[in-house]
Amino acid sequence: MATIKDIARISGYSIGTVSRVLNQHPDVSEKSRERIEKVIRDLNYEPNSNAKMLKQGSNSAITLIIRGYHNIFLQSILEEVQLALHKAGESTAVVFVDENENEVQTALHLAASMRPKGFFFLGGNLGDFRSYFSEIKVPGVLLTNSARELDFPNLSSYATDDVEAAAYAIHYLYDCGHRKIGVIGGAAGNKESQTGYLRTRGCSRALRECGLDPEEDLYLPSRFSMDGGYKAAKGLLERRKDVTAIFALADTIAIGAIRAIRDMGMRCPEDISVMGFDGIEICQYGVPRLTTIRQDVGLLSSLSVSNLLLHLHYPQNGPTHEIVPFQLQKGESVRHI
């Protein structure tokens, strides 16, 4: 690979001048610029970003850490965030990590070691940060969970109010006449999934508010996947013949649940209503269209990008923790009874 030295040697100029050409400095003569640029093209020269970053103290890229490989919802956020950052002239590197804490720790180390000038964390638990975030000195944003209580000076967060949104969903199902509402998703007992835990809490609260008993066996934990939703719905419907509605704590879970309902010889929404959470694209193309709680991906993304760009330029600003509004997106999967 050609280096700046090669360019200097071949063009007959010094590395100083070459560097100036490379960095668009004004004080270099037209003739020199042209000659040097020709050599650069001829050699297919690519600057070594490692050297550049070393010299400049920090990596020019922004690191995006995304928790979980197949989380469609997070990926839609990823897409928007990345697009917005590119539009702002920033380059990005994405790191996917498995959902267990060890990996997250690894990712944080990696992020620290890459010396990015900023980073996003899509879908992390607070616990992961509490222990390992202090190493990081550049501005960061946590998405889909609030980091307010962590109180790091350089970590902002934007999230939907999971408790409130889940409660809203339950109320909606209640208003549609449902009294036996099953809830699938969220790891029972353990808090492995903070999101699942919060949503579950919202459900219990809402059920009590509606004067319903949050019966234990109306809850069934599930992985946040179609397969998980399929199995959980099947289990729930076998155990409780009286449920008329299922609230799936994520759309992917809901898709699995609908498939399970069909495979058990029932129909959605005629026999069992299903409600999702997130508002991913397929909600509007599935059969039936899925009624869901739509998180505002656009707002989450744009706010967080603005925030990071702001902190990049004015690091002295304090962190922001904001809750963005959600929205009930009506489809065809919930029936009034």
Add this chain to the structure above:
Amino acid sequence: MATIKDIARISGYSIGTVSRVLNQHPDVSEKSRERIEKVIRDLNYEPNSNAKMLKQGSNSAITLIIRGYHNIFLQSILEEVQLALHKAGESTAVVFVDENENEVQTALHLAASMRPKGFFFLGGNLGDFRSYFSEIKVPGVLLTNSARELDFPNLSSYATDDVEAAAYAIHYLYDCGHRKIGVIGGAAGNKESQTGYLRTRGCSRALRECGLDPEEDLYLPSRFSMDGGYKAAKGLLERRKDVTAIFALADTIAIGAIRAIRDMGMRCPEDISVMGFDGIEICQYGVPRLTTIRQDVGLLSSLSVSNLLLHLHYPQNGPTHEIVPFQLQKGESVRHI
């Protein structure tokens, strides 16, 4: 951020010794090791990977470039590839790029500039490579398109035979009794999407083999998305009342098509059969389950990872270009008539 110098200064040792501790060299006394490690922990030291890479000549990470933000199929490959690489102890960086050539060029430059020790390209067109790949000297693998004709010494490729697979799909629909088969997906005329072009070619060939006329207005181009499929199916069904089956050149297109069919007051498969391509997870959870051509994600991933790891260690090996077998995955979306 603490550097190796700080550790040296505070621990009272030289940077040489600290570096030895950091890199697990044997020739350092137990006592020194312990004392230095304590300082490392105290300072939350993170090695600067930029400096490390600069010194070592190349980045330790493998760069994965993925073309298109919302390609579920490619993301499933991404997941498997990444998992396999991590299992092999390699770290990865992912770069998503928009589907236009300019971005691809940018990504290749970026990749060249990051000095990765190897890279994957998921879903690129040959044209992108022809012009810009020569800069890259480390081993690379192109997935889902064959790079045989490019003949770069350091670029292998693994792909499904798109022509053959699409032809197979058409033959299957024919065998099910369908004679008026619409094809949606693939950019008509321009070769923007190589994959779409190849699959379209397979369709035409198969139609002729079946003695059918590849009528022009049975083809409708579409973006590779649910939305694209929705619009294309609607357009096609309005234009041609006689089609009994639609072959969508990707599963996401098929999902949109099925939704369109319902919205037009028809049913799949009773009125219109739909066949997809790729074999993404949702095929098995949709309503109806989608009949599709399943690409072997597992094989594509494992072969390509093995290939890259091999070339990392034995760079003198020549490139490999392999076609992996596809499979008809029967669902419920195609009816025998």
Add this chain to the structure above:
DNA sequence: TTGTATGCGTTATCAT
């Protein structure tokens, strides 16, 4: 306008 020299944080090659 151009060239020279220094240093970024690290590893590795010498000495000691």
Add this chain to the structure above:
DNA sequence: ATGATAACGCATACAA
């Protein structure tokens, strides 16, 4: 076993 130092590729302050 440990310390000193050169080198990696680049940007930049300073000199010319």
